[in-house]
Amino acid sequence: MRAIAVSEYGATPAPTHLPRPRPGPGEILVRLIAAGLNPLDWKVADGLLKDSVDAPFPLILGQDGAGVVEEVGEGVTRLRHGEQVYGSFFGVARGLGSYAEYTLAEDDGPVARMPDGMIYTEAAAVPTACMTALALVERAHVDEGQTVLVVGATGGVGQAVVQLAADTGATVIATAREGMAAQMRRLGAEATVDHSLGDLNGQVLAVHADGIDAVLDMVSDTAGTEEIAQLLRPGGIYASTTWAVNPDAMAARELRGLNFEGEPSAELLERVSDLIDASRLRVVIEREVPLEEAPAALAANRAGGARGKTVIRI
Ligand SMILES: NC(=O)c1ccc[n+]([C@@H]2O[C@H](COP(=O)([O-])OP(=O)(O)OC[C@H]3O[C@@H](n4cnc5c(N)ncnc54)[C@H](OP(=O)(O)O)[C@@H]3O)[C@@H](O)[C@H]2O)c1
Incomplete structure (x- = not known):
């Protein structure tokens, strides 16, 4: 699958091809359509978590994303094959992330069904x-x-x-x-x-x-x-x-x-979905870029001046 990854902490993020992950018990495989960029993504690439998480390399970047449940592992009960989902797919410990065609999520993780009528590029900007x-x-x-x-x-x-x-x-x-x-x-x-x-x-x-x-x-x-x-x-x-x-x-x-330390959860994300459905909250998207331009988008975010969310089309 196509992905954006770093070969070591401090390396420049670059497009690469990596094997598609396989869902284990309690996990879902998501085919991502869009990813949302957060400052944490380049901070992780820089090595923010190097003393706390033993990450394998290449390390795929990104946490926020939206897509379709492609496969469900044994014992998965909440999310179903074919459902449109969005959420935080934080997978640093396994080298996985949302800047990729596929990623894994726990059935009880911070992933939820997308709000009605929302498109993937908008949903990917929401979670974090x-x-x-x-x-x-x-x-x-x-x-x-x-x-x-x-x-x-x-x-x-x-x-x-x-x-x-x-x-x-x-x-x-x-x-x-x-x-x-x-x-x-x-x-x-x-x-x-x-x-x-x-x-x-x-x-x-x-x-x-x-x-x-x-x-x-x-x-x-x-x-x-x-x-x-x-x-x-x-x-x-x-x-x-x-x-x-x-x-x-x-x-x-x-x-x-x-x-403040964020504690993302499905319950919190569902409350966000409710606020969006009720038109009490909307996400402001500044720009959309294709996956191959994610390294440049990360550099732009690091330089400052964000005026809303950057979304990566996968
Ligand atoms: N603790 C947690 O759980 C948690 C969760 C999410 C995010 N965060 C952190 O929160 C920070 C913000 O995230 P974000 O996604 O909102 O970043 P962002 O989208 O890149 O936005 C940062 C904004 O701050 C403005 N800014 C920069 N310097 C400023 C200043 N001195 N005074 C006022 N505004 C200023 C920037 O505009 P100008 O450059 O034009 O001024 C930009 O609009 C990041 O460091 C992120 O890692 C932490």
Whole structure:
């Protein structure tokens, strides 16, 4: 099968041909039609998990995908042959991933039937960004009456966070460079601040002089979180998807610090499907590329400037 893989950690991702995997007991084989790109994909290629997962090489990249159940292993009861499915196919320990014509999933893993009427390229963009956003907004207890700053709002996770935080009734302030402010407002942000202009805190205080209740941050480093945390009122929460928060430093300022770790599951993905079906959440696709262009798309994501999700057509 065609796939995009690395020959070792730190190597440049490249197109290759590898054997089609075979499903064992409790597993399904999925023929992938589309994959969704996440920053984790190039971080894995760089060696992010080299001390925690003993991966074989070549290592196929990618986790998010959508396709058709091609074969089911012994004992599989939830998913059926021929069903359209989407989800997170995280297979680093076996060298498998979603940038390939076929991959495996556990019957009880974070894979679900695709929402009605959704096409494969759209479904592949959803899993990690939307599951992360939903769990993040819930774990930060974002609620009506609060004011929330979303940092990294224009990216794949951020655009879902803006919608779900606004959906709770909270007032959302989103970071956005010039040209993205209108998009952020369409997704539910009440105000935007441009991080490229500097003095982010001053821009927020100009619209909310009394400070804010929560920061949901997809990009900052630790120094950045400590600077932005000055906006929070006592009892406020700072949540980071990049594990940049120092919870002790936050506690010393009467704030709560949360380093968010995603726990993808079929149940969480089904809740995402319900929100999409109810038109309360939509995924924003920035570009689609063929499988062979996935290495260039990964390099582009690493360089920054994402305006939504990149989808890979397989
Ligand atoms: N912990 C978890 O479970 C978990 C789950 C999912 C994702 N993540 C992590 O969360 C991060 C975001 O993921 P993603 O998929 O949303 O990435 P993405 O699609 O690449 O988007 C990142 C966005 O942040 C913007 N940005 C960059 N620097 C900024 C700054 N200083 N202030 C405000 N915005 C800024 C970028 O636009 P500009 O470059 O134009 O500014 C871009 O729109 C990644 O590091 C990813 O690995 C963690």
